[in-house]
Amino acid sequence: xxxxxxxxxxxxxxxxxxxxxxxxxxxxxxxxxxxxxxxxxxxxxxxxxxxxxxxxxxxxxxxxxxxxxxxxxxxxxxxxxxxxxxxxxxxxxxxxxxxxxxxxxxxxxxxxxxxxxxxxxxxxxxxxxxxxxxxxxxxxxxxxxxxxxxxxxxxxxxxxxxxxxxxxxxxxxxxxxxxxxxxxxxxxxxxxxxxxxxxxxxxxxxxxxxxxxxxxxxxxxxxxxxxxxxxxxxxxxxxxxxxxxxxxxxxxxxxxxxxxxxxx
Amino acid sequence: xxxxxxxxxxxxxxxxxxxxxxxxxxxxxxxxxxxxxxxxxxxxxxxxxxxxxxxxxxxxxxxxxxxxxxxxxxxxxxxxxxxxxxxxxxxxxxxxxxxxxxxxxxxxxxxxxxxxxxxxxxxxxxxxxxxxxxxxxxxxxxxxxxxxxxxxxxxxxxxxxxxxxxxxxxxxxxxxxxxxxxxxxxxxxxxxxxxxxxxxxxxxxxxxxxxxxxxxxxxxxxxxxxxxxxxxxxxxxxxxxxxxxxxxxxxxxxxxxxxxxxxx
Numbered sequence: 001x002x003x004x005x006x007x008x009x010x011x012x013x014x015x016x017x018x019x020x021x022x023x024x025x026x027x028x029x030x031x032x033x034x035x036x037x038x039x040x041x042x043x044x045x046x047x048x049x050x051x052x053x054x055x056x057x058x059x060x061x062x063x064x065x066x067x068x069x070x071x072x073x074x075x076x077x078x079x080x081x082x083x084x085x086x087x088x089x090x091x092x093x094x095x096x097x098x099x100x101x102x103x104x105x106x107x108x109x110x111x112x113x114x115x116x117x118x119x120x121x122x123x124x125x126x127x128x129x130x131x132x133x134x135x136x137x138x139x140x141x142x143x144x145x146x147x148x149x150x151x152x153x154x155x156x157x158x159x160x161x162x163x164x165x166x167x168x169x170x171x172x173x174x175x176x177x178x179x180x181x182x183x184x185x186x187x188x189x190x191x192x193x194x195x196x197x198x199x200x201x202x203x204x205x206x207x208x209x210x211x212x213x214x215x216x217x218x219x220x221x222x223x224x225x226x227x228x229x230x231x232x233x234x235x236x237x238x239x240x241x242x243x244x245x246x247x248x249x250x251x252x253x254x255x256x257x258x259x260x261x262x263x264x
Numbered sequence: 265x266x267x268x269x270x271x272x273x274x275x276x277x278x279x280x281x282x283x284x285x286x287x288x289x290x291x292x293x294x295x296x297x298x299x300x301x302x303x304x305x306x307x308x309x310x311x312x313x314x315x316x317x318x319x320x321x322x323x324x325x326x327x328x329x330x331x332x333x334x335x336x337x338x339x340x341x342x343x344x345x346x347x348x349x350x351x352x353x354x355x356x357x358x359x360x361x362x363x364x365x366x367x368x369x370x371x372x373x374x375x376x377x378x379x380x381x382x383x384x385x386x387x388x389x390x391x392x393x394x395x396x397x398x399x400x401x402x403x404x405x406x407x408x409x410x411x412x413x414x415x416x417x418x419x420x421x422x423x424x425x426x427x428x429x430x431x432x433x434x435x436x437x438x439x440x441x442x443x444x445x446x447x448x449x450x451x452x453x454x455x456x457x458x459x460x461x462x463x464x465x466x467x468x469x470x471x472x473x474x475x476x477x478x479x480x481x482x483x484x485x486x487x488x489x490x491x492x493x494x495x496x497x498x499x500x501x502x503x504x505x506x507x508x509x510x511x512x513x514x515x516x517x518x519x520x521x522x523x524x525x526x527x528x
């Protein structure tokens with residue numbers, strides 16, 4: 001049995017077990033589905049860059065402000081068995097498939113790697129322009145003070161708008177963004193049916209990373225909106241209840257290790 | 265041996281063998297790679313809708329003008345062996361995979377159908393906003409008079425601009441659109457390398473429909489720009505000559521059956 005992998009996540013207060021971020025949920029689902037032992041370490045936003053440098057996880061992008069500065073993000077993992085740090089959920093998925101090939105299903109079958117890259121991009125193109133407007137403000141609101149200030153400052157600079165103006169409750173803008181998110185999920189549903197068979201998973205019978213991308217965003221929406229909210233209740237009715245059934249398939253892997261705090 | 269499939273394409277004068285359209289090239293490559301016998305019938309734009317209704321091929325979309333009118337497009341095929349008409353290149357690929365499973369490679373392996381849908385969308389999102397501006401005017405210029413008038417009228421209405429103003433030679437606008445197309449192809453190249461292996465084909469060793477989408481657009485660019493043009497010469501240098509090597513892989517299937525004319 002290998003030593004547990006260290007999984008770095010960002011704490012919030014949307015749920016009692018802290019987890020909320022769609023990107024880190026991808027890695028949590030990945031680890032849970034594969035049944036790989038891990039321990040969670042919770043990292044506030046201002047500590048992500050120093051932590052990444054400390055463990056040797058590279059930047060995953062440049063900052064969206066166009067300055068070209070390196071941008072460090074979570075999820076990241078550190079695997080003590082191989083002394084390897086990996087950041088970014090797709091790279092982590094690839095690493096786990098390769099390093100632990102006998103632990104659970106392969107989530108990115110080798111011949112589908114480039115197709116997965118395209119899926120992630122197409123999902124983002126369809127979903128994020130509207131989803132970001134709706135769910136970033138709600139994400140900010142449930143962070144701890146240190147992260148909240150950092151998240152607000154960076155996101156308001158990148159989007160050049162106050163979070164409160166992204167999609168105010170009751171506004172026409174908010175209604176339009178909801179239509180966009182509904183359309184994006186409907187597009188995914190159309191992809192699942194395009195060949196005339198009704199599929200639960202992107203690759204048919206077996207779960208792949210593409211499904212984890214979608215379910216992690218649904219979990220995000222549920223947690224930051226509130227599972228009892230009217231908006232979330234509506235989502236669960238879309239596409240004839242398909243997304244509720246889809247999420248139910250992942251319930252057994254919807255488990256959070258509450259872990260420990262990062263001491264910077 | 266089955267009877268030849270009837271393959272409907274749009275004639276142009278960019279090449280001596282008439283073929284130029286990226287969408288119909290997808291089906292031609294598909295048929296050539298599978299080695300399925302076919303005959304080409306050339307259809308001018310104004311005849312596409314009547315032809316489609318005549319053979320029983322449904323509309324593939326609604327018109328981009330937002331009116332919700334049915335939009336009939338080529339490629340379409342009529343298979344006399346099964347008395348079936350199919351329109352739209354991806355649907356045709358699926359039909360050929362299923363109907364002639366022992367004719368050449370499966371181009372959309374079943375478990376990758378939804379991933380292929382995502383690939384087609386992601387490629388279009390990245391490529392078409394710039395490519396359309398550059399290559400639709402050049403496409404129009406090489407059509408026969410009946411198609412030329414129809415193409416100009418419809419495209420200028422959808423884009424609300426004169427074709428001559430899309431991307432005039434020597435303009436800053438044109439330079440920007442070229443940067444966009446270069447970036448789009450570079451993104452595909454990044455997908456091909458994302459897992460650390462340098463792949464020629466999207467699925468690695470074997471050709472799939474995703475590759476046919478990309479090569480068909482490259483063939484379009486080459487034909488409407490002119491194979492000797494400075495712009496095309498530049499494209500062949502992008503990504504260290506990768507796209508030239510990629511096209512060379514398809515040379516043996518770059519064959520046009522000059523066929524017959526459609527008598528409406």
